[in-house]
Amino acid sequence: MITITINGKEIKLEKPVTVLEAAKSAGIKIPTLCSHEQLEKYGGCRLCLVEVEKIPRLQTACTLMVADGMVIKTETEQIADVRRGILEFLLINHPLDCPYCDKAGECELQDLVVKYGPATSRFKEKKRKVPGGLEDPILVRNMERCIVCTRCVRMCEGVQGASAIAVINRGGHSHIEPFSGGRFDCEYCGNCVSVCPVGSIMSRLHRHSYRPWQLMSETETICPYCGVGCTLVVQVRDDIIKRVVPRIGTPVNNGLLCSRGRFGYEFVGSKERLTTPLIKKNGMLEQATWEEAISLVAKRLGEIKDNFGSSAMGGIASPRCTNEDNYVFQKFMRVVLETNNIDSTARTGFAGAQGFIENIFGQGATANIIPGLSNSDAVFIIGGDPTAINPILGLQIRACSRGGGNILTIGHIKGLEKFNPVVLKPEFYSETVLLEGIVSALKNKKGLPGSNQKLEAKVKGINTAVEEIGEKCGITEEDFTKFIEILSESSTPSIVIGKEIAQSSGGSYKLLLISAINYLMNARIYLLSERANEQGLLDMGCAPDLLPGYRTLTFAEFRKRYETAWKVSLPEKTGLSIFEMIDAAKNGSLKAVYIMGENPVFNLPNSKAVEEALKNIDFIVVQDIFLTETGKLADVVLPALSWSEKDGTFTNMERRIQRLRKAVNREGMEDWMIIAEISKNMGAKFNYSEAEDVFKEIARVSPLYRDMTYEEIEKGDAIYPYKGEPLRGVTEEIQVHNPPEPPLSKGGLRGIAAGKLYLRLERPLFHSGTLSRKAPALVNIYPEAVARISLATAKSLSLKAGDIVKVSTKIGSLELPVEIDKKVDSSAIMLSNNFEDKGAFSLMEYTIDPVIKAPCLDGNEAKIEKVK
Amino acid sequence: MFSEAAIKELEEIRQKYPSARAALLPAIYIAQKEFGWLSQDAYEAVANALGVPKAIARGVGTFYAMYKHKPLGRNIVQLCTNVSCMILGAERLVDFLKNKYGLEPGGTTPDGRFSLVIMECIGACGTAPAMLVNDDFYENLTEEYIEEILGKYK
Known part of the structure; x- marks a missing residue:
């Protein structure tokens, strides 16, 4: 126990902390500018100087560690003098432009000067001028205001790991600049904006549009973008979102955000939002009233059910909608339309992968706490760049590296290249061999533990020699041995799996091998999730084989529970997956489809074929916030309320349930409410008056969520396995699909013809599905679709950045500007699937893995030619 | 590269x-x-x-002030104008460079032959005024001597 005295008050401390922290814990405020709880100690601004008995000079409270018996004074005449002096120095150059500075009102310097500062200046010289700073579309710099506390630089380097900004020049001329001196070339996380104590780095999105004290409400909610589920504070004035900020102390993101979360909110107020229902008349979508639209949907769905039966109907749920929306959606499909044909785009990877892993290890195998990653001593990453797909999770991996942990990656991962990764980069189609090799080597080193016979039976026979890896994967024995050594010697490893595993050839077999690595290493699995409520949608039963609570539909016992709860008899047969629905639409057996908050015409591979298939369907209902590609094909389009306009819950990838709150008022109905209205029209009793009623029902009917309430979720206790009953026992045989690798072509490449390139999907940091198109800030950062090619490809076709190329595959072609990216494989071309009419999925065919039912995107070959 | x-x-x-x-x-x-x-x-x-x-x-x-952040001439003249050099006429030498060669402090001659940097004390106070041309050191400067020195640098 350490006892110290601050301002005559005795403070007892368990462990040594800084004087600043000790004072804070006792409620004594010491002014600071450079110190920030998320950043390393710096001791630069000198404002926190305190008197310590027996030390002759003033000490900086932010760097001085307490010692037993220390007597400290924080408010004396001498300290007041010093503070006044420091502030006077800062004001030599800091302009007094508070009347038009957006920071005024929440400016730390302003507050300090009001409290401690001099009322007048003794300096007659002019303040410095620092021209520029307005070049960037998002981040506005005003460097005349900069007090060089370096918080932003320390944030950028020490937390975000981008190192995009630095202090340049020296003395009175020093200020902060990105490398170019103008535009930022960075990850646009905006965490520099969060920590700037003055108005030096600010967001252009809300520039000069409000004063902090005019914000009418602050609502804590969850980010709409990815499966990490960061907590956001949405600040609103006049029902317009002015700003989105993080809060320190939140469980997942703790004061940090990524570009999408911080700058991607403008879609909510977009003028392109749907305002009224639309009904297709003579091939044109025309505005209609809610009554017309709802009664038409009820009538047509009823007719189709009567004429063609329930199996002719399907539903596509949304990983962007809340648990409540998805619960009501699947209930509607099962109870009213009486079909299990319910699925979502989670089928493109996440759902199958999770089902596969849980079948081996039991339910909850992927429910691991994200910040725990930074405490791992090794992180094994395969199948995607976590820093782009789930950026805040990516930061934990970077933190792990900074803390001395090892980063082991299969394939090159751009966002981690500065973090000393140990990389094994297998040739195309040889990932399976490499994984077999890793499993073999770990088996030899560690032996099979014997606790999971079923898994062991599957991997016992795997024995891949190092020579084979060298030959097939193009990886040297030395590199492989080093990788295995680091992996096998780690004691708290984590495994991060991206969607590319499920979307590659032999996806289920690769998942088996990764599961075996997980088993041999006793690791934790993190399954990257591209959508905010991908997990929640599955847990709510929006899958052809699942009931709410992630209960297997084919178990009569589970079905019975819901039959009792919903007072109906449920269809027994497993429904169609989203791809099976597309096939059924193609062959004409699917007559009606209800699509909530999803855009399958763009978000599914071979999108042109999806579009053609949907055109075959008699009746399509699309419920969305924008008129999407899918909406244009619909017979009825229903406008929904969006994120931040409604209440509910999201379940993130760690299976933490979090509260989504309404921040903005808008006329309209939540997704669940629209469906409930239609249900009522079809004679079902869906009586909910608010989202919480839906959740109460979920907690009542699903044993997983037993006794759970909004109140409890708000306390932050809703972490898996909650207080309910997760399913543990392994239920089914482990099955895998491992197609033979395609033969080498004449050009020496596997699976593609000579002269062609592998077409690969880019998953950009700044975009997410088609939602980010409506967020102007994100579009400004990454404005148009590009074809990323390697330097070698560029040279061989004498292309330079910006040249327009035609990328063509068997099923279509796109014209795009080219971008040269050194990190792209010389036999590949990367395309994103985010921009209208320029989606990679319009060029990609797929085959379905029969086990995980995810689309394999390998084997798409593309040709590129210069257009101009 | x-x-x-x-x-x-x-x-x-x-x-x-x-x-x-x-x-x-x-x-x-x-x-x-x-x-x-x-x-x-x-x-x-x-x-x-x-x-x-x-x-x-x-x-x-x-x-660091001694790195060059703009293109300079082929030869860099660094002239000291600190106290000792100043007393012994360094400022007149600055004027001389300006009049004779069109060389302003911080500037470059139009032909790109010389750039002039006014530098702080180079420790040659006893033999002031002093200057460096590239890496060569010269002391006891006069206008004539400077002309002679600079003639060596093309």
Whole structure:
């Protein structure tokens, strides 16, 4: 126990902390500018100087560690003098432009000067001028205001790991600049904006549009973008979102955000939002009233059910909608339309992968706490760049590296290249061999533990020699041995799996091998999730084989529970997956489809074929916030309320349930409410008056969520396995699909013809599905679709950045500007699937893995030619 | 892009320091020798060669006044105007350079032959006024002597 005295008050401390922290814990405020709880100690601004008995000079409270018996004074005449002096120095150059500075009102310097500062200046010289700073579309710099506390630089380097900004020049001329001196070339996380104590780095999105004290409400909610589920504070004035900020102390993101979360909110107020229902008349979508639209949907769905039966109907749920929306959606499909044909785009990877892993290890195998990653001593990453797909999770991996942990990656991962990764980069189609090799080597080193016979039976026979890896994967024995050594010697490893595993050839077999690595290493699995409520949608039963609570539909016992709860008899047969629905639409057996908050015409591979298939369907209902590609094909389009306009819950990838709150008022109905209205029209009793009623029902009917309430979720206790009953026992045989690798072509490449390139999907940091198109800030950062090619490809076709190329595959072609990216494989071309009419999925065919039912995107070959 | 010789030199320097970042100062100096001055491209080359973020490399370089951040002439005249030199007429020499060669402090002659940098004390107070031309040291300067010296540099 350490006892110290601050301002005559005795403070007892368990462990040594800084004087600043000790004072804070006792409620004594010491002014600071450079110190920030998320950043390393710096001791630069000198404002926190305190008197310590027996030390002759003033000490900086932010760097001085307490010692037993220390007597400290924080408010004396001498300290007041010093503070006044420091502030006077800062004001030599800091302009007094508070009347038009957006920071005024929440400016730390302003507050300090009001409290401690001099009322007048003794300096007659002019303040410095620092021209520029307005070049960037998002981040506005005003460097005349900069007090060089370096918080932003320390944030950028020490937390975000981008190192995009630095202090340049020296003395009175020093200020902060990105490398170019103008535009930022960075990850646009905006965490520099969060920590700037003055108005030096600010967001252009809300520039000069409000004063902090005019914000009418602050609502804590969850980010709409990815499966990490960061907590956001949405600040609103006049029902317009002015700003989105993080809060320190939140469980997942703790004061940090990524570009999408911080700058991607403008879609909510977009003028392109749907305002009224639309009904297709003579091939044109025309505005209609809610009554017309709802009664038409009820009538047509009823007719189709009567004429063609329930199996002719399907539903596509949304990983962007809340648990409540998805619960009501699947209930509607099962109870009213009486079909299990319910699925979502989670089928493109996440759902199958999770089902596969849980079948081996039991339910909850992927429910691991994200910040725990930074405490791992090794992180094994395969199948995607976590820093782009789930950026805040990516930061934990970077933190792990900074803390001395090892980063082991299969394939090159751009966002981690500065973090000393140990990389094994297998040739195309040889990932399976490499994984077999890793499993073999770990088996030899560690032996099979014997606790999971079923898994062991599957991997016992795997024995891949190092020579084979060298030959097939193009990886040297030395590199492989080093990788295995680091992996096998780690004691708290984590495994991060991206969607590319499920979307590659032999996806289920690769998942088996990764599961075996997980088993041999006793690791934790993190399954990257591209959508905010991908997990929640599955847990709510929006899958052809699942009931709410992630209960297997084919178990009569589970079905019975819901039959009792919903007072109906449920269809027994497993429904169609989203791809099976597309096939059924193609062959004409699917007559009606209800699509909530999803855009399958763009978000599914071979999108042109999806579009053609949907055109075959008699009746399509699309419920969305924008008129999407899918909406244009619909017979009825229903406008929904969006994120931040409604209440509910999201379940993130760690299976933490979090509260989504309404921040903005808008006329309209939540997704669940629209469906409930239609249900009522079809004679079902869906009586909910608010989202919480839906959740109460979920907690009542699903044993997983037993006794759970909004109140409890708000306390932050809703972490898996909650207080309910997760399913543990392994239920089914482990099955895998491992197609033979395609033969080498004449050009020496596997699976593609000579002269062609592998077409690969880019998953950009700044975009997410088609939602980010409506967020102007994100579009400004990454404005148009590009074809990323390697330097070698560029040279061989004498292309330079910006040249327009035609990328063509068997099923279509796109014209795009080219971008040269050194990190792209010389036999590949990367395309994103985010921009209208320029989606990679319009060029990609797929085959379905029969086990995980995810689309394999390998084997798409593309040709590129210069257009101009 | 660095020449092969420069890359070799950079590698040797890198070995002498515990971290890449510690080797920044000599590495930037090599870039300056290589490219004449420190353009954005030069910083980028240094950053790539050492594996240091480019913003950080530039941040470090701009701290130091003796790195060149704009293109200068073929020969750099560094003249001291501190106390001793000033008393012994350095300011007249500045005027002389301006009148005779059109060389302003911080400026470059139109033919790119000379650039003039006014520098702080070079420790030659006993033999003031003094100057450096490139790496060569000259003292006890007069107008005639300067003319003679500069004639040697083309």
